Amino acid sequence: xxxxxxxxxxxxxxxxxxxxxxxxxxxxxxxxxxxxxxxxxxxxxxxxxxxxxxxxxxxxxxxxxxxxxxxxxxxxxxxxxxxxxxxxxxxxxxxxxxxxxxxxxxxxxxxxxxxxxxxxxxxxxxxxxxxxxxxxxxxxxxxxxxxxxxxxxxxxxxxxxxxxxxxxxxxxxxxxxxxxxxxxxxxxxxxxxxxxxxxxxxxxxxxxxxxxxxxxxxxxxxxxxxxxxxxxxxxxxxxxxxxxxxxxxxxxxxxxxxxxxxxxxxxxxxxxxxxxxxxxxxxxxxxxxxxxxxxxxxxxxxxxxxxxxxxxxxxxxxxxxxxxxxxxxxxxxxxxxxxxxxxxxxxxxxxxxxxx
Amino acid sequence: xxxxxxxxxxxxxxxxxxxxxxxxxxxxxxxxxxxxxxxxxxxxxxxxxxxxxxxxxxxxxxxxxxxxxxxxxxxxxxxxxxxxxxxxxxxxxxxxxxxxxxxxxxxxxxxxxxxxxxxxxxxxxxxxxxxxxxxxxxxxxxxxxxxxxxxxxxxxxxxxxxxxxxxxxxxxxxxxxxxxxxxxxxxxxxxxxxxxxxxxxxxxxxxxxxxxxxxxxxxxxxxxxxxxxxxxxxxxxxxxxxxxxxxxxxxxx
Amino acid sequence: xxxxxxxxxxxxxxxxxxxxxxxxxxxxxxxxxxxxxxxxxxxxxxxxxxxxxxxxxxxxxxxxxxxxxxxxxxxxxxxxxxxxxxxxxxxxxxxxxxxxxxxxxxxxxxxxxxxxxxxxxxxxxxxxxxxxxxxxxxxxxxxxxxxxxxxxxxxxxxxxxxxxxxxxxxxxxxxxxxxxxxxxxxxxxxxxxxxxxxxxxxxxxxxxxxxxxxxxxxxxxxxxxxxxxxxxxxxxxxxxxxxxxxxxxxxxxxxxxxxxxxxxxxxxxxxxxxxxxxxxxxxxxxxxxxxxxxxxxxxxxxxxxxxxxxxxxxxxxxxxxxxxxxxxxxxxxx
Numbered sequence: 001x002x003x004x005x006x007x008x009x010x011x012x013x014x015x016x017x018x019x020x021x022x023x024x025x026x027x028x029x030x031x032x033x034x035x036x037x038x039x040x041x042x043x044x045x046x047x048x049x050x051x052x053x054x055x056x057x058x059x060x061x062x063x064x065x066x067x068x069x070x071x072x073x074x075x076x077x078x079x080x081x082x083x084x085x086x087x088x089x090x091x092x093x094x095x096x097x098x099x100x101x102x103x104x105x106x107x108x109x110x111x112x113x114x115x116x117x118x119x120x121x122x123x124x125x126x127x128x129x130x131x132x133x134x135x136x137x138x139x140x141x142x143x144x145x146x147x148x149x150x151x152x153x154x155x156x157x158x159x160x161x162x163x164x165x166x167x168x169x170x171x172x173x174x175x176x177x178x179x180x181x182x183x184x185x186x187x188x189x190x191x192x193x194x195x196x197x198x199x200x201x202x203x204x205x206x207x208x209x210x211x212x213x214x215x216x217x218x219x220x221x222x223x224x225x226x227x228x229x230x231x232x233x234x235x236x237x238x239x240x241x242x243x244x245x246x247x248x249x250x251x252x253x254x255x256x257x258x259x260x261x262x263x264x265x266x267x268x269x270x271x272x273x274x275x276x277x278x279x280x281x282x283x284x285x286x287x288x289x290x291x292x293x294x295x296x297x298x299x300x301x302x303x304x305x306x307x308x309x310x311x312x313x314x315x316x317x318x319x320x321x322x323x324x325x326x327x328x329x330x331x332x333x334x335x336x337x338x339x340x341x342x343x344x345x346x347x348x349x350x351x352x353x354x355x356x
Numbered sequence: 357x358x359x360x361x362x363x364x365x366x367x368x369x370x371x372x373x374x375x376x377x378x379x380x381x382x383x384x385x386x387x388x389x390x391x392x393x394x395x396x397x398x399x400x401x402x403x404x405x406x407x408x409x410x411x412x413x414x415x416x417x418x419x420x421x422x423x424x425x426x427x428x429x430x431x432x433x434x435x436x437x438x439x440x441x442x443x444x445x446x447x448x449x450x451x452x453x454x455x456x457x458x459x460x461x462x463x464x465x466x467x468x469x470x471x472x473x474x475x476x477x478x479x480x481x482x483x484x485x486x487x488x489x490x491x492x493x494x495x496x497x498x499x500x501x502x503x504x505x506x507x508x509x510x511x512x513x514x515x516x517x518x519x520x521x522x523x524x525x526x527x528x529x530x531x532x533x534x535x536x537x538x539x540x541x542x543x544x545x546x547x548x549x550x551x552x553x554x555x556x557x558x559x560x561x562x563x564x565x566x567x568x569x570x571x572x573x574x575x576x577x578x579x580x581x582x583x584x585x586x587x588x589x590x591x592x593x594x595x596x597x598x599x600x601x602x603x604x605x606x607x608x609x
Numbered sequence: 610x611x612x613x614x615x616x617x618x619x620x621x622x623x624x625x626x627x628x629x630x631x632x633x634x635x636x637x638x639x640x641x642x643x644x645x646x647x648x649x650x651x652x653x654x655x656x657x658x659x660x661x662x663x664x665x666x667x668x669x670x671x672x673x674x675x676x677x678x679x680x681x682x683x684x685x686x687x688x689x690x691x692x693x694x695x696x697x698x699x700x701x702x703x704x705x706x707x708x709x710x711x712x713x714x715x716x717x718x719x720x721x722x723x724x725x726x727x728x729x730x731x732x733x734x735x736x737x738x739x740x741x742x743x744x745x746x747x748x749x750x751x752x753x754x755x756x757x758x759x760x761x762x763x764x765x766x767x768x769x770x771x772x773x774x775x776x777x778x779x780x781x782x783x784x785x786x787x788x789x790x791x792x793x794x795x796x797x798x799x800x801x802x803x804x805x806x807x808x809x810x811x812x813x814x815x816x817x818x819x820x821x822x823x824x825x826x827x828x829x830x831x832x833x834x835x836x837x838x839x840x841x842x843x844x845x846x847x848x849x850x851x852x853x854x855x856x857x858x859x860x861x862x863x864x865x866x867x868x869x870x871x872x873x874x875x876x877x878x879x880x881x882x883x884x885x886x887x888x889x890x891x892x893x894x895x896x897x898x899x900x901x902x903x904x905x906x907x908x909x910x911x912x913x914x915x916x917x918x919x920x921x922x923x924x925x926x927x928x929x930x931x932x933x934x935x936x937x938x939x940x941x942x943x
Contacts, residue, residue: 010483014476071742073749124924127931130741131644135882136927138875139920146917198471202479203454203461205468209446210455217442220404222430222459222523231465261875265749272746277446316760323753330747331735 016197033190037182045179051290052185053246056192058270058282060239063196065268066276067205068232069212070125074137075267077121077144078114078237080259082244083165084148085110087254088156090166100172103249110245111238117144118237125229129215141264148256162255165248175249185246192239197279199235208232212277240267269326275338284337292325293318357382357559358403358527363412365398365583372398373409376585378578380527385553385560387570390580391603396563397439399580400531403561404436405429416527431459435525437516439532439563443504449515450500453486454479456522490518493555494548510541517548521556528552530562534569542566546573571595579603611786616904618788622798624900629801630856630877631884631892632808633849638886639812639825640845642741643733646748649874650755651724651850655857656866657763658720660770663713663858679708696777699792703775710771717854725850729843737842756871772862773797797859804852809889817844825887876916879923885936895934898922 005020007013017023036048061075089106097105124136148157157163168175168184175181199205207228210218219225248254266289274285300314329336359379365372372395380386388396401407403414405426414422421429435456443452461482463475491497494514499507507515513533520528533549534542546569552558564570570577570591577594579587581603587594594600630652638644645651667677684701691698703710728751736744774796780789812818823831824841832838860870876899884895899919907915926933 010487011480014479014483071745124927128927131745131886132882132927132931134646134745135878136924139879139924142875142920143917143924146913150913195469195471198475199468201471202463202468202475203458204463204465206447206451206455207458209451210444213444213446214442216406216426217438218444218455219426220406220430220436221456221519222427224425224427235465235469265752268746268749312764313761316757319753319757319760323750323755323757326750327732327747327754330743330750331732334739334743 014201016201030190033186036186037179042178045182047290047294049178049182049185049250051286052182052189053243053250054266054270054290055189055282055286056246057240057243058267058274058286059192059196059279060236060243061267062236062271062276062279062282063199063208063239064232064236066271066278066281067200067212068208068229069129069215070122070229070232071130071134072137072233072236073134073261073264073268074121074139074141074144075236075240076259076261076263077141078118078240079244079247079263080144080148080256081117081237082110082114082241083248083254083259084157084163084244085113085241086245086248087163087165091156100169102166103168103170107242107245110248111241114241114244115234115238117241118233118235119230121237122230122233125233126226138261138264141261145256145260148259157256160256162253164253165251168249178250181246181250185250188242188246192242193279193283196239196282200279204228204231209277266322269322271336272334273325273329273336275336278336278338280341281336281338284341288325288337289322292321296321357417358561359415360399360403361413361415363399363402363414364410365395365402365407366410371583373402373580374583376412376578376580376583378576378585378588380559380561381576382559383553383557384575385549385562385573386576386578387574388561388563388578388580389565389567389570393582394580395583396580397531398583400436400529400561400563404434404529427459430523433523433526434529435520435523435527436529437513437520437531437533439535441509441512441516443512443516443519445504447504448500449496449502449504449507449518450491452504452515453490453518453522454482456519457482457486457524459523486518486522490521493521493551494518510537510544513537513545514548517545521552524556525558527559527561530560530564532563532565534564534566542569549573610784611788612908613905614783614786615788616908617901618790619794620901620904621897622790622794622900623903624897625798625801625805626856626859627877627880627896627900628805628893629852629859630874631881631896632805632889633852633856634877634881635886635889635892636808636812636821637845637849638881640821640841641733641737642825642828643744643748644878644881644886645751645849646745646878647751647755647871647874648748648849648853648877650752650759650871651721651728652853652857652860652874653759653866653868653870654724654755655717655721655850655854656861656870657759657857658717658854659713659858659861660763660866661713662716663709663771664769666712666716667709676708676712678705680705696775699777700775703772706771710773713771714773714855714858717858718851721850721854721857722847725846725853726843728850729846733846734839734842752871756868759868770858770861770866773800773859793862797863800855800859804855805889805893808848808852812889817841821845876919879919883919883923883926883933885933887937888933888935891933891935 005018017026037045040048057075057079061072064070064072086106089109090102093102093105121137121140125133128136147153149160151159168181170184175184207218207223210221210223211225211228215225270285270289271281272285273288274283275281296314296318300310303310333339357380361377363373363376376399388399390396398407402409405424409422413420416429416432416434419432421432444455447455461478463478467473467475491500494517496511496514496518499511504512504515517530517533530549534545537545549560550573553560574591577589577591578585579594579600586599586603587597630648634645634648666672684704688698688701732747732751733744736747772793774793777792778789779792779795780787782788812821820831820836820841823834823836824838828838857870860873880895880899881892883899884892899922902922903915903918906918
């Protein structure tokens with residue numbers, strides 16, 4: 001048992017990191033983050049950047065699906081909107097706003113545009129839920145990608161062939177390398193996680209959970225379904241828009257097909273694997289969803305040694321593994337890795353007494 | 357405090373309510389009774405805004421609220437509990453009760469995301485308030501961190517009452533507060549209801565099958581049968597009303 | 610006007626195939642309350658199975674020669690007398706393919722039925738009674754598994770597959786406009802409509818149809834009234850996978866086999882919601898309407914716009930009539 005943790009004020013009792021183990025864990029995790037750009041090789045930095053971007057988007061998806069219980073299979077659209085809004089903003093405002101301030105304005109712009117798109121795409125949630133909402137958001141995803149690819153908008157979006165992206169520039173610090181950009185991604189990812197956690201310590205987060213558990217009762221208790229469902233969509237879209245902006249800075253070129261249904265499914269898969277409606281669930285989920293294909297790649301690399309035949313079946317195997325993760329967790333651990341870790345910690349905590 | 361006038365509601369061909377009118381006096385406990393299927397819960401649902409009546413008016417504190425959304429009614433101070441406990445299973449007891457105070461709080465999206473600052477001050481103030489006014493009052497301090505699913509039925513009912521109280525309602529609507537409880541639990545609940553009336557001066561409207569409870573604590577009783585209001589008045593008068601006896605026991609042979 | 614009629618008829622022909630695919634989705638929904646997001650990928654499997662049995666197997670070294678191309682004496686004799694592009698020649702060419710078409714269809718039906726059964730038994734049944742979210746997400750996971758498996762199994766590029774009916778051009782006049790069609794398209798439409806109507810009649814008039822409807826109404830009551838609900842589930846999945854196999858075969862002959870076939874399923878999903886999940890009539894009307902709308906969009910705005918017609922249409926319908934054109938709304942309780 002964790003003992004000797006006696007609270008003397010409500011303030012202490014309301015803390016998230018309410019014991020020294022949790023505080024220690026967070027300090028260690030932050031130290032690990034700082035170590036990555038200082039000591040990690042290029043590959044580690046690359047993977048860490050991908051995870052950070054993904055984590056921001058998955059945290060957003062977690063708000064709308066995991067906490068508010070509104071199903072969405074279209075959140076890649078918001079990542080796309082965030083990424084394209086960033087690039088378009090850079091291209092349009094390049095001459096107007098000084099170079100070293102561009103990024104500071106472009107990111108909030110992208111986030112705001114995505115949030116607005118989130119409110120629009122969230123409109124069907126006022127009338128339908130569950131399956132209908134899943135198909136409505138999926139449709140929105142298809143439509144957004146279609147519009148980006150469409151000829152009419154090609155002068156701004158680059159159309160089917162994609163568009164080159166600018167480098168981030170923070171007050172004169174040009175982030176050309178991934179190692180530099182990692183700092184920006186890491187700081188924003190940590191802030192995003194913190195903000196999501198904060199949300200659920202206040203009335204806004206409680207309202208989301210209430211809508212997920214019993215929407216009509218929530219309304220009778222004074223929660224406006226209109227306002228909070230749209231708010232949930234807006235917040236999650238804003239997170240995805242932020243991820244999209246970083247995505248644009250991270251890659252040299254973006255293509256519409258990077259934001260298709262597959263990305264939406266990846267975002268949802270990550271929270272299923274990690275644990276829905278849990279802040280840490282997004283973290284665990286992203287680690288698994290990013291690492292599994294990498295591990296398969298490494299294993300195949302070792303087995304094949306450059307053989308073309310084995311390399312051909314690598315992509316399908318990665319795809320099957322992705323699907324199997326979703327199916328496996330739904331069948332055997334619907335609350336995800338978060339639940340497994342909770343259970344393990346509980347057992348450890350009570351050892352050597354009752355287990356389970 | 358609350359008056360309904362000539363309420364009618366139907367589902368397809370079934371007439372759930374036909375011309376129901378009554379007034380709940382401020383600071384008093386009013387009971388709605390009637391056999392199963394008489395339309396009591398439907399009446400509650402119309403008052404709290406979940407159903408729209410086909411005809412009639414709901415007037416709360418002089419304001420016609422018939423067309424208002426449920427959440428707007430809650431903001432005016434209408435709180436209720438549910439016949440089949442409607443607690444939020446994904447939250448602890450404490451969070452459920454805090455949720456009841458939703459309409460009293462102000463934090464917006466930005467404040468919530470930031471938390472530190474106004475939102476935290478508001479949350480800590482709320483915590484202190486509900487600890488004293490709800491958790492202590494209802495004697496549920498031993499379970500405040502427990503998940504809802506781990507609680508026995510009687511305690512869940514009490515937490516639901518706590519959630520409604522957290523709203524600091526002006527009208528408290530209780531849908532079968534003691535259904536399925538043993539005598540001891542019923543007595544506890546009756547005591548809490550009377551305490552609420554006494555301490556906070558809340559107007560209370562309750563639906564209940566337990567006649568002893570109704571006759572003991574209510575000052576006004578409305579009787580429904582097949583959606584129609586067949587009697588209304590103080591308990592002693594209603595108890596002697598032949599129409600009420602007939603509805604409950606059938607016509608005298 | 611002539612163009613308009615031509616495109617409308619083209620639209621009706623694709624609409625019929627949408628309806629054929631939709632019937633599987635609706636049947637599974639009626640019986641199990643699950644909507645299969647991976648249905649398009651089951652159709653893709655049907656197409657690949659058809660390709661396997663109609664093209665790969667007949668080409669194998671051990672296959673008898675008549676399976677590859679069946680040309681009895683009388684057919685050769687008849688063929689010799691005909692001019693190049695005569696309708697009769699097309700019929701004879703088709704007849705020469707008949708053995709492998711039949712083998713292809715039979716193989717696709719049997720293999721897809723097995724696939725449906727396996728999915729139902731191993732993945733869907735353990736989740737019986739779970740949340741809608743879990744079931745939908747399971748079928749979403751299935752998308753990746755099926756798509757990956759298809760790439761593993763059929764590494765070779767799919768070639769030309771034999772059409773289900775003779776590909777004779779048909780010309781006729783309608784309201785003074787010249788209409789031009791292909792025989793196969795007309796036959797595909799007929800096949801799709803016959804199967805659609807057959808299934809609707811079956812659900813309404815046979816004993817197992819009544820079992821499906823009773824299960825749709827209330828699973829546990831149906832179970833307690835002696836209806837084997839698990840059996841109903843299996844039947845519905847087999848129904849969906851076999852109609853999907855035929856649709857897959859048809860689509861393979863029309864557009865070839867590619868991973869895009871799987872995406873086709875999402876358009877049909879949109880159509881099904883538009884019509885109302887539990888209404889065969891509504892879904893039929895929606896399928897035809899989307900088919901025609903797509904064709905007209907293609908005519909007026911170009912092919913790429915046609916692709917998003919179902920998605921735009923479903924969003925509009927959901928905003929106006931949340932439960933589809935003919936779907937039944939449940940009374941909410943608290």
